[in-house]
Amino acid sequence: MLRYLPFLLVLAVWIYAFIDVLNTPEKEVRHLPKVVWVIIVLLFGEVLLGPIAWFVTGKKRHAPGTAEGGRTRWVAPDDNPEFLKSLKEEDPDDDGDRKRDKGTEG
Numbered sequence: 407m408l409r410y411l412p413f414l415l416v417l418a419v420w421i422y423a424f425i426d427v428l429n430t431p432e433k434e435v436r437h438l439p440k441v442v443w444v445i446i447v448l449l450f451g452e453v454l455l456g457p458i459a460w461f462v463t464g465k466k467r468h469a470p471g472t473a474e475g476g477r478t479r480w481v482a483p484d485d486n487p488e489f490l491k492s493l494k495e496e497d498p499d500d501d502g503d504r505k506r507d508k509g510t511e512g
Contacts, residue, residue, distance in 0.1 A: 416454060423447050423457030434466045
């Protein structure tokens with residue numbers, strides 16, 4: 407069964423790249439027309455050259471939290487740099503001593 411695993415992985419990447427090319431809007435395709443990218447992915451998918459070329463150069467990538475036009479969109483807290491920065495800031499009420507839990511005071 408393991409001898410089929412490399413073939414299945416290549417097939418999965420090939421299919422994923424093909425569907426990704428088809429679902430990508432024409433405005434987000436770079437360097438070549440969308441039809442040419444479909445042909446490249448189909449012709450060179452067996453050796454993974456087409457899908458790798460598509461993933462590396464064919465599609466515009468956006469940073470997390472930004473959409474086309476510079477607008478911001480919702481981002482998960484662990485991907486939001488402003489939220490992560492706010493966690494690192496010190497608590498203004500903290501005077502250096504660790505606050506004690508009310509249940510442990512004796």
